Amino acid sequence: MTEVVGGPLGRRSAPGIVSPGFFTVERVLIIMVTVSGILAVLFKFHCRQSGWTTPDQYSTTCWSELPNVFKDQGLFKNQGLAAFFPYFSSNATFAYPPLTGIIAGITGWLANGAGTEAQSQLAFFDLNSLLIVIMWMVTVVATARGAGRRPWDAAIVAASPALLFTAFTSWDLWAAALVAIAMLLFARRHNFAAGGLLGLAACVQPYALLILLVVLLLSLRTGRWLPLTESAIAAIVAWLVVMLPVLVLNPAAWGAYLSDGLGNKPSESSIYQTYDLIAQRLGAATAGPVTISVIALALLMLAVLSLAWLAMAAGRRPRFAQLAFLLVAAYSITDKYAAPQHIVWLLPLLALARPKWRTVLSWQAVQILGFLALLLFLGSELGNGNAQHAIDMPYFALAVLLQTGATVVVMALVVRDILRPGYDVVRRGGTDDPQAGVLEYAPDRLTLGFPRTARVMLSGSADPQSSQQAQGETSR
Template sequence: MTRPRPNDAGPVAPSRDDPLVGAASQWVGGPIGRRAVLRRRWWSPIRIALAVTAAVLALGFLADQPCRADGWADRDTAMWTAACYSDVPFLYRERGFADGLFAYWDTQLEYPVLTGALMQGSAYVAQALQDVFGPAGAIAGSVWFFDVTAVLMALSAAVVVIATARTVPRRPWDGLLVAASPVLLLSANVNWDLFAVMLCSLAIVAWTRDRPVAAGLLIGLGAAAKLYPALLLGPMLLLALRSPDRRGELGSVAAATSAAVVAWTAVNLPVAVWAPSGWRAFFEFNRDRGADFGSTWFAVDILEPGLLPERIDSFVVGSAVVLLVAICGLALLAPSPPRLVQLTFLAVAAFLLVNKVWSPQYALWLLPLAVLARPRVRDLAIWQAAEVVYFVVVWRYLATLYDPADPMVSDRTYALAILLRIAGVLWIAAMVVRDMMRPELDPVRPVTVTVRRPAPARARHRRRGAAPA
């Protein structure tokens, strides 16, 4: 028996699909009936998700007001305890944007080129607004810079929500799981990560719609903003190896990879040629750094001092190779070919687990992938509860470092918060692996499952858009 295509069925009602949502729906009359007729209304699932996105981001912006009121004037204890820290205003003042310097040419910038271009453009807009509305000064300019960045991140978040809702056409309500996320509320304006998350999400939609070149271009642009979107290419290759039409799928992967290389090169080459030292700063910064905040290695160094050498590159590479082999094995040995987002989630989670730094906002990288890979409120709540705990603890730990006379969080407590965060990610990863090995439990797949049965020749050239993401 062949698996029915996801878009052959009607839209999935969350109250009938998710056990936790179904139980909660008893407070409002119970799950939607099996014979209910869902008429089209203006308040579609995507529009509801966008409204929730706007509300969540507005709450996040309000939560930043204790710091915004004084323009993030200093990294003092009050900023950490209020949990309203953001890299944005500090980098405006500390990387020369406030002084009219040009990124990479005039100043070192430890960010990929496309993110640097976004920062430079935002600085120009902020300075124009400051010239018109005032007041003068670098502090006031950094507030304008933060506000412009917050608008851009809000637009990026809206696109992420739409892309998530449209990746699997019969599951438009999945976008709401991104929109209502505590991770989005807390982390949207800490840095520029949502821009790369948007490009990665659009790349996934393009791939599922059988547009490999568009997907590749978006992956290349995403990698030029944050490197992690390049991890999409590995799962694409693994799935091509499992496809009945292996030659055709490998051709699509080759097209996507070529497009990604072209896009990444087109963005990076001008800066690499005209400002080589500035362009290399990002790579040298990440090469030379040691175990940094949030990373698995930082927790190990606290709990077992002296266990790790000063240079941990060999540990990072070795761990990455082990996890890569494990993911490849899962992809090739699973009873049915996994979904793209399942493998991509595992790849990005593995990258974060072995990376030298794991900043609070990196949870945004996993958010749409986790929702698409395992759209279950219980599992997402377990993971994000761990992220919220870590978000609170990390700022209080930094407050302790800046004011040791008034300790709030000890080194050991901070290390345990990192381990809790790791456990939350591993929980989702374990659920995803279980769904891969037992496809009948995957909430995104229809109930009937095909196990290693070759498709008829005429069915091998189906559009990829008909396949689950």
């Protein structure tokens, strides 16, 4: 942990060299998650004791989507009738993807046995929080195992300050866990299983599909299409396993989810809503929801095309985790429904893409600032203008811009690591790409010229020495 202030790895902490006894790397990481989970629950203590009421849940920064969804989306049983089950109840609509709805439906059904609405709401939050801590542990262990020679990098996720605020905000850690396991399986050359988990993760949060795009770009550059074919087929099958029952039993629910996504206004933390807020204050014209949806899609496509060009033009092929982080970060910035809790998507990818504590902690500090600013702004907006423990719009808009800018800066650092592999701490350790599976050390077949950058062709053999030599040539 002294790496934060520039210290070296302790001689008794070297994995595979010193026997740690009971306290193996993964067990220490799980202990970290357990302590972090307890602290995260304590951060919600006021609402657990007094209930999730407005504006208190914002002014005390203990707001969470989980208990509010239970109350607002009709998961509590009403007058002895059966509880609403998302996507499967008659004429049901739900503001989240299908697998998230299934998780909410099952936990809501279990929580309804707690008694009154307030008791059931608390039980729903506690039950989901317990499951989220388990997903947190799964994410950390999968990240540690997928990091190759650097398992301690997973401590970035296990002891994350930002997750203390955002872990129990929504179901995002379910998606993060599925993506982390999928990347681990792909690294171990289990392409079918990896694709299947990505298909399931996309039913929790659609950003998981961008991981398949990473496989596409790496396959395009190496000319090896079997990993992509296997992963894509498995992802489609897994997605259909979840979606077909919904489409057959209640197609209106899926249609309502899609139409709401297109027609609803953007989230408060998105750059589009920030523009609208500033425009309203200045008396300028604002953009409609459909227009914003089109702009968001156009910006995402522009970002994807730019990153695809980078993947094909860089002198040395980008690592899997680097491309994954850049694509997901671009999506989180351009998303119409951007939210501070989406840091959960990025953190495990950043731990693999650029495992430098100084960078990660600085970025998280700004993300926490954005999350707190959102709650204090909503406390004013939804609390009938109550100025106590609240902030005005200009300060909130500034926080959103800082939050977005911090992510752009981290993306720029990752791009620099790609263009100049000598800055990449993972490749400095003598490895090529721990997450690439069968694509690691594969020679390039299709590339684009990058101005004034030497082309580096990797040999087909998994030889760390040749990888280090290629890295040195690129640095020179």
